[in-house]
Amino acid sequence: MAGIIDCPSPNYDERTLPISMVVLHYTGMQDAASAFRRLTDPEAKVSAHYMISEDGQVIRLVEEDKRAWHAGKSYWRGIADVNSASIGIELVNPGHEWGYRPFPDEQMAALVTLMMGIVPRYRITRGNIVGHSDVAPARKEDPGELFDWERLARLRLALPRPRTFLTDPHWSDSGFLLALERFGYDIVEPEAAVRAFQRRFRPENLDGVIDGECRAILLSLLTGGDKAAALRNGQH
Known part of the structure; x- marks a missing residue:
């Protein structure tokens, strides 16, 4: 996809399940630079396939055929290894701890473009396009109540x-x-x-x-x- 910047993270391993889900996150850190450092820090042991900045820049951190470490202990529709079954996308946003705010149009537009490629490529159903809070309700709140799910739903990229x-x-x-x-x-x-x-x-x-x-x-x-x-x- 044109416009994607490759900045590989060392934090990944091999998948054990076919891709059937997209999990959306917010970074929950003070700024994009802090989030990028954490997602590429081998000591942190966290990553995602993509990170999208508030101005719409898309960074690829892990290749889609690899298992990124974004969902942690999680579960959805019988799947306990959500990392193995999903594409993880981080949206730069300070989150509830640092001043949660709406996701800018440029960021949402970039997400839509990215998902328009991912969803048909793996035939992901709308019910398997979820937030981190859906797969880890006891631990997570992201992408949160300000995320524009309806925008995705109008494009059949999420359940309405x-x-x-x-x-x-x-x-x-x-x-x-x-x-x-x-x-x-x-x-x-x-x-x-x-x-x-x-x-x-x-x-x-x-x-x-x-x-x-x-x-x-x-x-x-x-x-x-x-x-x-x-x-x-x-x-x-």
Whole structure:
């Protein structure tokens, strides 16, 4: 891809699974230089395949066929070695610790261009394009509630937030958690899992409480509710 700068990190090893996921992160450091130093420091033992600066510059740190070390202890849809199954993309942003802020248009545009190549290349489904907080809900918050998932969703590069034909199935809390696990999340720490789900699909309220809106959104995601309801009602 034109415009990518290669700055190899020593922090990688061999994959043991085929690529089936994209995991999006923020760097969570004070500036891009600090993030780059950490992602290429052999002592840090962390890396990603790509890092995108706020002005849209894309840096390739690890070749896609190698296993970058970005997800840590994580889980998604039965996969415990998320690093082996994923492409990791770091977005330069100070994160919640250093002054979390929206992701600039130039950065998002570069991400879209990069993902337009990656997603069809590995036939990655929209449900497997996730945030770090989705795969590690008890540990991580990134890319966070200010990330523009809807921009990706409009381009079929992520699942959209269900907004229409929402119906509360009135599951018990344990029933909701079972459904959340079926969708893909690790529910070992239930409140963290609920908050991660909210951060992704209802970012305006991250209270960690299971309510009717959360239940309705999850039901729609599991059943393809928007599309199915539209078809039932003769809409296209």
